[in-house]
Amino acid sequence: xxxxxxxxxxxxxxxxxGRSGTFYTDQAMNYGTNVVGGVRPGKGxxxxxxxxxxxxxxxAMAETGANASMVMVPAHNAAxxxxxxxxxxxxxxxxxxxxxxxxxxxxxKDALKGSNSELVGGNSQGVLxxxxxKIGVMSTAxxxxxxxxxxxxxxxxxxxxxxxxxQAGLGQSTTVGIGGDPxxxxxxxxxxxxxxxxxxxxxxxxxxxxxxDEEEQAAAYxxxxxxxxxxxSLVVGRHAPAQRRMGHAGTLSVFxxxxxxxxxxxxxxxxxxxxxxxxDVAQAMAAALVPA
Amino acid sequence: xxxxxxxxxxxxxxYGVPVPDGRVVTSAGDAEAAALELPxxxxxxxxxxxxxxxxxxxxxxxxxxxxxxxxxxxxxxxRRLVTAQTGAEGEAVERVYVxxxxxxxxxxxxxxxxxxxxAQVVVLGSTAGGVDFEERVKxxxxxxxxxxxxxxxxxxxxxxDAFLTTLGISGAAAVSARRIIAALIKVFLKTDATxxxxxxxxxxxxxxxCAVDAKMSIDNNALFRHPEFAxxxxxxxxxxxEMQAQKDEINLVRLDGxxxxxxxxxxxxxxxxxxxxxxxxxxANFMDIRTTATSLQVARGIGILLADQKVKAILVHIxxxxxxxxxxxxxxxxxxxxxxxxxxxxxxxxxxxxADYARQxxxxxxxxxxxCDDIAEAVRTVIARAA
Numbered sequence: 001x002x003x004x005x006x007x008x009x010x011x012x013x014x015x016x017x018g019r020s021g022t023f024y025t026d027q028a029m030n031y032g033t034n035v036v037g038g039v040r041p042g043k044g045x046x047x048x049x050x051x052x053x054x055x056x057x058x059x060a061m062a063e064t065g066a067n068a069s070m071v072m073v074p075a076h077n078a079a080x081x082x083x084x085x086x087x088x089x090x091x092x093x094x095x096x097x098x099x100x101x102x103x104x105x106x107x108x109k110d111a112l113k114g115s116n117s118e119l120v121g122g123n124s125q126g127v128l129x130x131x132x133x134k135i136g137v138m139s140t141a142x143x144x145x146x147x148x149x150x151x152x153x154x155x156x157x158x159x160x161x162x163x164x165x166x167q168a169g170l171g172q173s174t175t176v177g178i179g180g181d182p183x184x185x186x187x188x189x190x191x192x193x194x195x196x197x198x199x200x201x202x203x204x205x206x207x208x209x210x211x212x213d214e215e216e217q218a219a220a221y222x223x224x225x226x227x228x229x230x231x232x233s234l235v236v237g238r239h240a241p242a243q244r245r246m247g248h249a250g251t252l253s254v255f256x257x258x259x260x261x262x263x264x265x266x267x268x269x270x271x272x273x274x275x276x277x278x279x280d281v282a283q284a285m286a287a288a289l290v291p292a
Numbered sequence: 293x294x295x296x297x298x299x300x301x302x303x304x305x306x307y308g309v310p311v312p313d314g315r316v317v318t319s320a321g322d323a324e325a326a327a328l329e330l331p332x333x334x335x336x337x338x339x340x341x342x343x344x345x346x347x348x349x350x351x352x353x354x355x356x357x358x359x360x361x362x363x364x365x366x367x368x369x370x371r372r373l374v375t376a377q378t379g380a381e382g383e384a385v386e387r388v389y390v391x392x393x394x395x396x397x398x399x400x401x402x403x404x405x406x407x408x409x410x411a412q413v414v415v416l417g418s419t420a421g422g423v424d425f426e427e428r429v430k431x432x433x434x435x436x437x438x439x440x441x442x443x444x445x446x447x448x449x450x451x452x453d454a455f456l457t458t459l460g461i462s463g464a465a466a467v468s469a470r471r472i473i474a475a476l477i478k479v480f481l482k483t484d485a486t487x488x489x490x491x492x493x494x495x496x497x498x499x500x501x502c503a504v505d506a507k508m509s510i511d512n513n514a515l516f517r518h519p520e521f522a523x524x525x526x527x528x529x530x531x532x533x534e535m536q537a538q539k540d541e542i543n544l545v546r547l548d549g550x551x552x553x554x555x556x557x558x559x560x561x562x563x564x565x566x567x568x569x570x571x572x573x574x575x576a577n578f579m580d581i582r583t584t585a586t587s588l589q590v591a592r593g594i595g596i597l598l599a600d601q602k603v604k605a606i607l608v609h610i611x612x613x614x615x616x617x618x619x620x621x622x623x624x625x626x627x628x629x630x631x632x633x634x635x636x637x638x639x640x641x642x643x644x645x646x647a648d649y650a651r652q653x654x655x656x657x658x659x660x661x662x663x664c665d666d667i668a669e670a671v672r673t674v675i676a677r678a679a
Contacts, residue, residue: 075513075516076516076517098582098583098584099512099513100513101484101511101513101514101517102406102484102486102511102513102514103406103413103481103484103511103514104514105411106406106411106412106413106443107443109411109412110411110443125613137583137613137615138613139611139612139613139644139645141612141644141645142644152559153559154557154558154559154560155557155559155613155615156555156556156557156559156560156610156611156613156616156644157557157559157560157563157611158559159611159612159613159643159644160560160563160611160643160644160667163611163643163644180558180559182406182408183406183408183411207559209558209559209562210562212408212409213408213409217409234563236559236562236563236566237562237565237566238566238569239565239566239568239569239570240562240565240578241379241547276566276570277563277566277567277570278560278563278567278667279567279667279668
């Protein structure tokens with residue numbers, strides 16, 4: 001009951017030996033994630049927090065059968081690390097690193113063309129399948145297994161929604177942080193495809209914000225496919241002053257990127273249940289799940 | 293990082309993009325002297341501010357003589373220019389740019405930026421260049437042509453021909469337009485720009501192109517590999533307090549309301565602001581504390597709000613995650629209140645990682661605050677306290 005990662009995930013961590021790499025790898029292992037090794041060029045053959053270190057992703061995959069990688073490499077090397085994982089045909093790559101130059105991400109996306117790898121992030125809190133697998137840096141305090149999928153552009157807002165859903169008795173199948181940067185890996189549309197195909201996901205929450213066109217693309221996808229599972233959408237930033245840039249780099253808009261009003265209108269016309277405030281998400285999902 | 297017009301033009305000129313002759317000055321006397329030195333008989337005097345919409349706000353004037361250039365500079369310097377893109381406070385004009393005025397036969401818009409959805413660099417062009425371009429694009433998005441750029445900066449010849457033909461550029465002009473496009477792409481990739489916008493790109497009566505105005509933004513995340521930008525005036529421009537917060541790992545945008553807001557994460561910050569506004573309140577700021585901020589840095593951020601006379605109450609809204617536990621912020625709040633002579637009512641709503649620990653910390657340190665566990669209640673309470 002999940003997308004992207006579940007109990008069968010065999011994870012390596014690129015940049016595992018760094019300070020945050022060590023901390024979050026340890027946390028992931030404590031959560032039950034099967035971490036099979038780490039990658040750090042020049043430190044191959046050593047052990048770190050009880051796991052073998054390899055010089056390259058390809059070597060780590062050959063030795064451990066890893067099928068997922070968490071990238072925690074500093075920003076100036078993050079693109080190279082992602083491209084290495086793509087070239088090694090790693091099935092799932094989750095990049096947590098913040099503040100990656102946007103032109104580096106353009107090169108990463110170019111490397112992804114024709115590849116079967118799924119890239120999540122950068123600047124993502126990661127992928128969490130409650131009770132089974134944590135690949136990322138998100139809070140797990142309030143997460144509980146269940147039928148709701150979440151795709152989000154914001155980490156702290158996801159934690160809030162997870163807490164509210166759990167309180168309402170609605171556990172989560174998988175939560176995915178698509179990342180707050182303007183150019184990133186999989187978006188809302190891919191998450192929706194995966195959630196709609198996942199038999200254990202019964203409803204999906206999209207947590208969007210002003211800027212970019214993720215929400216418009218999601219709306220177009222919903223309009224085209226008209227899925228039977230309910231989609232609750234929240235777009236924050238309804239009252240942000242139009243000309244000021246706030247928060248995520250993704251909110252930098254020059255052309256044609258929508259405000260909250262136009263995003264909500266698009267989602268509504270595509271059949272999503274649009275809620276205005278974060279506190280309304282769980283209730284809306286509970287109501288939408290009751291068969292009419 | 294946004295560059296001033298004069299900085300952007302200097303960089304563009306280095307890469308071979310034709311720009312008018314000009315000088316940046318900080319006094320009326322220097323403006324007149326600059327005009328005397330410049331070629332031509334007519335001069336443009338332009339306020340150097342970051343915000344767009346300058347032309348429509350009286351920030352650009354034409355001078356027929358050097359002494360007029362001095363008079364215009366005198367009027368602009370030291371003034372706060374309010375444009376459609378600034379707040380009501382406007383932006384202070386510390387420098388003006390004096391340049392030879394260009395006689396336009398036709399104005400174009402040309403820009404290079406990253407198309408986020410396609411994850412690709414694109415050149416945008418339009419025949420609707422000029423001060424009202426942004427308004428026109430909103431009404432008629434179809435007036436903009438696109439030319440995709442490869443990751444190595446290459447453009448397809450046939451696509452480029454079609455792009456220029458649609459813009460009505462042919463013959464000798466097309467040859468120089470191609471050169472300018474290639475140069476802009478090169479600047480864009482070499483400097484890690486996120487935007488280069490030339491508006492207008494003017495075709496002069498004698499058939500030459502000239503970048504009459506230029507805007508350029510550099511990717512803050514790439515500044516580590518661009519030491520050449522460290523000495524620019526832009527690094528010190530903009531809102532000083534917001535820049536200070538940036539150094540403390542806090543994205544701060546000052547607004548006009550009376551409720552100071554302390555939030556971790558951009559999404560939660562926007563969500564909180566939406567709820568405050570819906571409930572009839574007015575936020576004094578947008579704050580997004582980065583995951584890497586320490587309690588000392590956050591304390592300085594809260595200090596900015598406490599020092600702001602507009603701020604009548606503060607809402608601390610934290611959903612502790614793996615990276616920002618609630619106690620980091622509680623610690624920061626205790627510090628900031630201890631440092632500040634000015635006190636205002638503080639309402640807290642703490643949830644997630646280490647929320648209980650943080651609540652206890654606030655009690656143990658006798659930090660004056662009102663605790664709310666529900667967001668809506670916290671929002672209502674802070675609005676009441678700020679009234």
